[in-house]
Amino acid sequence: MSHVPHQLDEEFPADAETIRRLSGENPEFAALAARYHLVNDEIHHIETGEDPASDVRWEDLKKERLMLKDSIAKQLATLAKA
Template sequence: MSHIPHELKEEFPADAETIRHLASENPQFAALTKRYDIVNAEIHRIEGGEDAASDTRWEELKKERLHLKDSIFAQLVHLRNA
């Protein structure tokens, strides 16, 4: 287990300000980033041994985090191209 936080500001360092701005202006984007933070925190607790989870649950969470990250990235790309 990697035990790396994967915070959005670390995943998208060049876009940290844009993410904050979008989250404050767009409720759907805010919900997306909030869900990412919740899932990411849960994964981090599992990897750190603070919470227990089956391998299946852990894999599901990692897949959800990746999907959320992809969705956030797609919106950032769309904004850049607009």
């Protein structure tokens, strides 16, 4: 298990400012980012032992985080150019 919090500005360091801007300007992007942070925090709590969870729940959350990250990357590619 990794105990590294995967914050968006760490996952996309070159886009950190764009993420902040889009989170304030674009409701759809803001919702994706908020969900990512929620799921990521839950994963981090499981990995650090703060919250017990089954392996299935942990794996499902990691899959959801990956899907959210992919969606955010796509949004960054499109919205940052606009």
